[in-house]
Amino acid sequence: MLNLNGRIAYDEDHMIFRDSVRKFIDRNVLPNLARWEQEGIVDRDYWLEFGAAGFLCPTVPEDLGGLGLDYRYHAIVSEEMAYVGCHAGTALQSGVVVDYLVKYGSDEQKKMWIPKMITGEVITAIAMTEPGAGSDLQGIRTTARRDGDHYVINGAKTYITNGQHADLVIVVAKTDPEAGAKGTSLILVEGTREGFRRGKNLDKIGQHAADTSELFFDDVRVPVTNCLGDENRGFAYLMGQLPQERLGIAVAGQAAAQRAYDEGIAFAKDRKAFGKRVVDFQNSRFVLANMAAKLQVGWAHIDWAILRHVRGELTAAEGAMAKLWHTETQWEILDASLQLHGGAGYMNEYPIARMWRDGRVQRIYGGTSEIMKEIIGRGL
Incomplete structure (x- = not known):
């Protein structure tokens, strides 16, 4: 708890x-x-x-x-x-x-x-990522062509959370392919539309309970009234919402890091080696002390970021910083905790093993750590 x-x-x-x-x-x-x-x-x-x-x-x-x-x-x-x-x-x-x-x-x-x-x-999903476009949303190739009072959508999306269950998908598509990012729109696509189909539930390293899918759009017709907001304003909408999405990933990362520490210290206090508890070795205490210090900083920062967001003050760069720091710290603590478990940490019966697998993607989705550094660096 x-x-x-x-x-x-x-x-x-x-x-x-x-x-x-x-x-x-x-x-x-x-x-x-x-x-x-x-x-x-x-x-x-x-x-x-x-x-x-x-x-x-x-x-x-x-x-x-x-x-x-x-x-x-x-x-x-x-x-x-x-x-x-x-x-x-x-x-x-x-x-x-x-x-x-x-x-x-x-x-x-x-x-x-x-x-x-x-x-x-x-149940809903948002379809941004494509086989050839991940963190760089300007590179998407899915198109939504106007045909009278309908859009005709063609393309493929991948790594889509809730893809198997989704009744409604926000699809990021190019309504003006020649205009680059300024030609991007968000289109609502119901799961019952003809030409829309789901691929397999993807086999991931971790987060197995989260269904993650490929989605395919083959001449999917939707009325133009399914455009979310103004046509060709989709990229601006995405950029406006990403700080909250990234803060959410940071919040989850901090909580998961705390659980990893809790599992590590509990195991170190219970496990014995060479006649004494693992926690009684100086190296173990130093590892745990480093975790505890970073968690203290992390909780102070996450509360600061949450409060700034509640006040409407969290910037895109600050959202990126939060995601970068908390997910990188989460991974560091997960890995250190697994190491403290020794061979037990590699066994699926111990929670740390699943947590370690589940946590790896945190540094990837919502924009990779490398992209977060780019975003932060542009404002320096």
Whole structure:
């Protein structure tokens, strides 16, 4: 369980909410997590349970059917889920996709989709990455050609979280291929559209419970009213939302790093070597001390970043810095904790093994660490 002593981002109301999240996890997540990992997907019924508990899209304004809570409530859910190692795809819906609908959707789009996203009846995805375009979103090749009052979409996307379950996909496509980034639009594509098909559930190193898919668009026709926001403004919308997405990854990274430390110190106190506990060796204590110091810094920084975001002050560079530092630190602590476990750390029966596998992608998705450095460096 996360130790909340000294946290400055949360008040008593947040603590009450966090307690309800923890009870839900104990009741609905932990008994199913191993099965989800084996099956490579989370039950759709779980999404309905998650929504009924009030944990899906908690920041949606009340006039759109939401709870109207601030970002900290979503961060609480992300922290607690990351700490137990659940990668169900709900964070994508709550912390990424729904904000595109709230900020850029038409009244009709909002009324049609947001209420069902809150309840879990509708599961969503956002399709950015392609076989030939990852962190560089300007390189996408999927097109949405105007044909009267419809778009005709052709292309392929890959590594799409919630791809198997998604009822609605925000597709990043070129509506003006000659205009580069300025010709990019966001198009809503329903999972029932003719010509839309899902590839296999991809076999990943980690995060096995999170379904991740290839998506294919073969002359998929959607009405032009499915354009999210203004045509050819998609790239600007993506850039405007990425700081929150990257903060969300940083929040999860910090919580997972804390769990890795907790697993490492518990094992070091229990395991004996050469007649004494592993924790009694100076090297072990130094390794753990280094972890503890970085976690102290990390919690102070993540609270600072969360509060800045709540005030609307978090910049793109600051979001990139948060993702870079917290995911790199997460990996360092994961790897050090696994090393403290010795051979046991390489065994799947120990939580650190799965956490280590799950954590590797944190330095890749949402923009690689190298791209984060580019973003930060451009503003120096």
